Amino acid sequence: MTDRALVPRPRRLSAGLALRRNGAVLALAVLLAFNAAVTPYFLSPGTLNINLTQVAPIGIVAVAMTLVIATGGIDLSVGSLMAIAGALAPIVYAAALARFGSAGLGVALSIALPVLAAIALGWLNGAVITRYRIQPIVATLVLYIAGRGIAQVMTNGNVQSFAQPAFGFLGLGRILGVPFQALLMVAAVAAGAFALKRSLVGRQILAIGGNERAARLSGVPVVRVKRLVYALSGLASGVAGLITVAINSSSDANLVGSGMELDAIAAVAVGGTLLAGGRATVVGTLVGALIIQLVRTTLIANGVPDAAALVVKAALILGAVWIQRQGRS
Amino acid sequence: MPPLLSMRGVAKSFGAVAALTDASLDVARGEVHALIGQNGAGKSTLIKVLTGFHRGDAGTVSFDGAPFEASSPKDAQAKGIATIYQEVNLVGFRSVAENVCLGRRFSKLGLLDIGAMRAEARRLLARFGLDLDVRRPLDGFPIATQQMVAIARAIGFSSKLVVMDEPTSSLDDREVESLFAVIRGLKADGVSTVFVSHKLDELYAVCDRVTIMRDGATVRSGSMAEIPKLDLVATMLGRDLKAVAQGGTTGFGAKGGGARRPVVEARNLFRAPLVSDVSFAVGAGEIVGLSGLLGSGRTESVRLLFGADRAEGGSMALDGRAFAPAEPRDAIAAGLGFCTEDRKREGIVPDLSVRENMTLALMPRLTAAGIVDGKRQRDIVDRFVRRLGIRCSSPEQPIRELSGGNQQKVLLARWLCTDPKLLILDEPTRGIDVGAKGEIQALIRELAEGGLAVLMVSSEIEEIVEGADRAAVLRDGRTVAALAGDELTEERVIDAMAHGSTGSAPC
Missing domain, CATH: 3.40.50.300 (P-loop containing nucleotide triphosphate hydrolases)
Known part of the structure; x- marks a missing residue:
C-alpha cells in the first residue's frame, strides 16, 4: 500500500470502468432500438403505457433495494411484504367501511395501514440484523418465507376482489396521460438519487457499505442507519404491493410480489451498484429496472415463452456481475 | 548430537518487500524454544516457510538429520512438524474424536471406524491428563481444551516438532498452567516445541532457549538463563542500552512544559x-x-x-x-x-x-x-x-x-x-x-x-x-x-x- 497515486492506472481498468458506467445505458438503448424496429406497435402509446405500468413496482422496490445493498446488505423479503400489504388493503377497507361508513376514510386507511405494516416489518428486519448480528440474507429470508404464509393465512388463501375506484387510481389512474404509478416511481428515483448524493444519511449509507468499522469509529450511527434502510425497503414494498393490487382490482396473496426480490436485486446489479456495498447509483437502478422490463416485453411480444425469459434475465445478471468484476483491480 | 531442526540464512521477499533477509533457527531434540520479535520482525514468515505455507527464496533447512522441504502445511505435518495457531483451526461443530483424528484414515470397509477414532482420541488426550467425552462437539469446550485437542491431534501425527504461535493469548492463568504442563510432557517424550509469545514471564517459565528476530533477521540466540529480561527486550527492540542516541531521530522537536490541568x-x-x-x-x-x-x-x-x-x-x-x-x-x-x-x-x-x-x-x-x-x-x-x-x-x-x-x-x-x-x-x-x-x-x-x-x-x-x-x-x-x-x-x-x-x- 505505498505510492499508488503515482502509478498510472492500467488502460484495461479504465475501459472496464467506462463499461460499468455506461454499459447499462448502452444495453437499454440497444433494447429500445431493437424493439422499435422489430416489435409490432412498440412505439404506440398503449404499449409504452403498459411497460411503464408494469415497471413501476419493480422500480420503486429497486430504489430502496439500492440503499439496502449500498450498506452491504440485501432484502429478500420485499415480495412477501408486498403480499402482506396487498392482502391487508381489502380487509382494512371492508372493516373501515363497515365501521365508519365512509368510503373516503376507508380508502385512506386501506392505503395508510398496509404501508405502515410493511414499514414496521422492514424495520423489524433491520432490528434483527443489527441486534443479533444475523447476516441480512438469512434474516430477511425468514420474512421471505413467513411473510407470504402470513398473507395467505390472512386471506384464507382466497383471491380478494377489490375494485374500489379511488383505490384503483394507484394502479389505473393517469395524470396528463402518464400512469400515476410511473410518476410515483420517478419521484422515488429522484428522492433516492438526491438523498444518496447529498443527504447526511445517504453518505453514511455509503460509508457503512464501504467500511463499517471505520464508519462506526467515525461516529456514524450504524445501527440506526441500517434499520432505516430496511424500513425504507418495507415502505417501498408496501406501496408496490398496493399498486399491484390496484392494477389487478384484486388481491391474490399467492401472486402479489412473487419473484419481486429477484427482479429488484437484478435491477440494482444491472444498474451498476456494487453488490458488496459502498458504491451505488439510484439512476443506474432505474435503467436496470427498465432493461429487465424491456427484456420481458421483447421476448413475450416476439413469441418467446415466459419461462425462457427467466433464463435471459439470469444471463443479464451474470453479465452485470461480470462487468463489475472487470472494474475491480 | 546435531539439532533436530536447523534453518540457516533463510530469506523471503514479497514483491519488493523483504520479510526475511537472514533468519536462522536451531532447535535441539526435546527442547522448548522461544521465538520472539516485534511486529514485522519476521517470526510468522519464518514459521510459514518452515511449514511449507511459503517457499523460501534462499537458505537451507535440515530436519531430523536430513534436508527438509515441505510443499504445504499438510506435507510438513506428515513429515513431523505440526503447527498450532492462535485461533484454533479445527471444526467446532464436529466431535472431539473426529477433530483429533482429522486428516488421518480411520476406516473399515470404506466406512468411518468411529470406535477406533474415539479410542485414539481418548488415548492421546489421556497423555495430557484430560478425560473428555470425546463424542461431544468441540466448540462446547473452553478454548484451552480446544487447544489441547489441537495439540493432541498434532501428536497423533507422531510429530517431532510442535510449533505454537501465540497459544496463550486467549487463555487465563490456570489454562496457561495446564498448557505448560502439556509442553513439559512433550519435552519428556522427546518432542520439541517452538513457542511464539510476547509474554516474557511465560517465556522464562517454560522455555529453554530463545531466538530473537528483528527486521527479518535473527539477531541473537542463546539459553534463556543467560539472557536477562532487560537484555532480551533491548535486543528485540534494537536498542543499545549503553549508547542511547542523543538528540533527535524523530521530527518532534522541543518538548512542552510541565504538567497541566x-x-x-x-x-x-x-x-x-x-x-x-x-x-x-x-x-x-x-x-x-x-x-x-x-x-x-x-x-x-x-x-x-x-x-x-x-x-x-x-x-x-x-x-x-x-x-x-x-x-x-x-x-x-x-x-x-x-x-x-x-x-x-x-x-x-x-x-x-x-x-x-x-x-x-x-x-x-x-x-x-x-x-x-x-x-x-x-x-x-x-x-x-x-x-x-x-x-x-x-x-x-x-x-x-x-x-x-x-x-x-x-x-x-x-x-x-x-x-x-x-x-x-x-x-x-x-x-x-x-x-x-x-x-x-x-x-x-x-x-x-x-x-x-x-x-x-x-x-x-x-x-x-x-x-x-x-x-x-x-x-x-x-x-x-x-x-x-x-x-x-x-x-x-x-x-x-x-x-x-x-x-x-x-x-
Whole structure:
C-alpha cells in the first residue's frame, strides 16, 4: 500500500470502468432500438403505457433495494411484504367501511395501514440484523418465507376482489396521460438519487457499505442507519404491493410480489451498484429496472415463452456481475 | 548430537518487500524454544516457510538429520512438524474424536471406524491428563481444551516438532498452567516445541532457549538463563542500552512544559482479557505516550476511552466529570478523536473521496435539514489539504489511490476538523515513509503546542521518548510505570517493559 497515486492506472481498468458506467445505458438503448424496429406497435402509446405500468413496482422496490445493498446488505423479503400489504388493503377497507361508513376514510386507511405494516416489518428486519448480528440474507429470508404464509393465512388463501375506484387510481389512474404509478416511481428515483448524493444519511449509507468499522469509529450511527434502510425497503414494498393490487382490482396473496426480490436485486446489479456495498447509483437502478422490463416485453411480444425469459434475465445478471468484476483491480 | 531442526540464512521477499533477509533457527531434540520479535520482525514468515505455507527464496533447512522441504502445511505435518495457531483451526461443530483424528484414515470397509477414532482420541488426550467425552462437539469446550485437542491431534501425527504461535493469548492463568504442563510432557517424550509469545514471564517459565528476530533477521540466540529480561527486550527492540542516541531521530522537536490541568483521566481500567489495570491522564497541550510490548493492552486501553469497546471496570473522567462513552459517537460528541493503528481495516473508506473521508466525523455538524452543506464541506477540506500538505490530484480522488502517509494525513484531518479536546493516536506513523513520518510528528507537536491534548500509542520507543512529554508503560495489561521529564529515557522505558518498575511521576 505505498505510492499508488503515482502509478498510472492500467488502460484495461479504465475501459472496464467506462463499461460499468455506461454499459447499462448502452444495453437499454440497444433494447429500445431493437424493439422499435422489430416489435409490432412498440412505439404506440398503449404499449409504452403498459411497460411503464408494469415497471413501476419493480422500480420503486429497486430504489430502496439500492440503499439496502449500498450498506452491504440485501432484502429478500420485499415480495412477501408486498403480499402482506396487498392482502391487508381489502380487509382494512371492508372493516373501515363497515365501521365508519365512509368510503373516503376507508380508502385512506386501506392505503395508510398496509404501508405502515410493511414499514414496521422492514424495520423489524433491520432490528434483527443489527441486534443479533444475523447476516441480512438469512434474516430477511425468514420474512421471505413467513411473510407470504402470513398473507395467505390472512386471506384464507382466497383471491380478494377489490375494485374500489379511488383505490384503483394507484394502479389505473393517469395524470396528463402518464400512469400515476410511473410518476410515483420517478419521484422515488429522484428522492433516492438526491438523498444518496447529498443527504447526511445517504453518505453514511455509503460509508457503512464501504467500511463499517471505520464508519462506526467515525461516529456514524450504524445501527440506526441500517434499520432505516430496511424500513425504507418495507415502505417501498408496501406501496408496490398496493399498486399491484390496484392494477389487478384484486388481491391474490399467492401472486402479489412473487419473484419481486429477484427482479429488484437484478435491477440494482444491472444498474451498476456494487453488490458488496459502498458504491451505488439510484439512476443506474432505474435503467436496470427498465432493461429487465424491456427484456420481458421483447421476448413475450416476439413469441418467446415466459419461462425462457427467466433464463435471459439470469444471463443479464451474470453479465452485470461480470462487468463489475472487470472494474475491480 | 546435531539439532533436530536447523534453518540457516533463510530469506523471503514479497514483491519488493523483504520479510526475511537472514533468519536462522536451531532447535535441539526435546527442547522448548522461544521465538520472539516485534511486529514485522519476521517470526510468522519464518514459521510459514518452515511449514511449507511459503517457499523460501534462499537458505537451507535440515530436519531430523536430513534436508527438509515441505510443499504445504499438510506435507510438513506428515513429515513431523505440526503447527498450532492462535485461533484454533479445527471444526467446532464436529466431535472431539473426529477433530483429533482429522486428516488421518480411520476406516473399515470404506466406512468411518468411529470406535477406533474415539479410542485414539481418548488415548492421546489421556497423555495430557484430560478425560473428555470425546463424542461431544468441540466448540462446547473452553478454548484451552480446544487447544489441547489441537495439540493432541498434532501428536497423533507422531510429530517431532510442535510449533505454537501465540497459544496463550486467549487463555487465563490456570489454562496457561495446564498448557505448560502439556509442553513439559512433550519435552519428556522427546518432542520439541517452538513457542511464539510476547509474554516474557511465560517465556522464562517454560522455555529453554530463545531466538530473537528483528527486521527479518535473527539477531541473537542463546539459553534463556543467560539472557536477562532487560537484555532480551533491548535486543528485540534494537536498542543499545549503553549508547542511547542523543538528540533527535524523530521530527518532534522541543518538548512542552510541565504538567497541566488534566483533560482526561483513566483509572484502573479493566476489560478481559487484555486490559487488567490501566491508568493514565492527559493534560491540555501535552503529549502523553502509551508504551508497551505487543499484546500489553495499549490499543485495547485507548479503545475503552473512545467507546469502541465498553470498560468492564475502572473509571474515566473528562474535564473532571465522569465519562463512560457507550459508542464512539458519544466520545466524538464529547470532543475526542481517535486515529486507529489499522488504517485499512478501521480508518479509510476506500471507495469514498478524500473529501468524504476527511469529513466523515464532522458531517453531522455540516448538515441542515438532513442535507450536507457542500460548500462549507469543500472549504474545510481545501483548508486542511493545504495545511497538512496532502498530496492528491483533487479532493474528489478516491482515498485508496493515495499513499499511506497521505491517507494518514487525511485521517488526522478527519479529527482535526472536528476541533477536538483530546486526540488519541494509535501508531500514528506506522507503515509511513520517512519523510511523511517527520511531517506528521512535527504536526503532532505543533497541535499540542496549540493546546490540544494528545494520547499517543507507539511501539517505537524513540517516538515515545522524544515525542512525549510524559509516558505510561504497560506490561501484561497493567500500567507499570509513569515516567516524566528526566525519567523518560529509553532505558527506563525498556526496563519497565521488561520488569515492570514504577516511576515517580503521577500519570
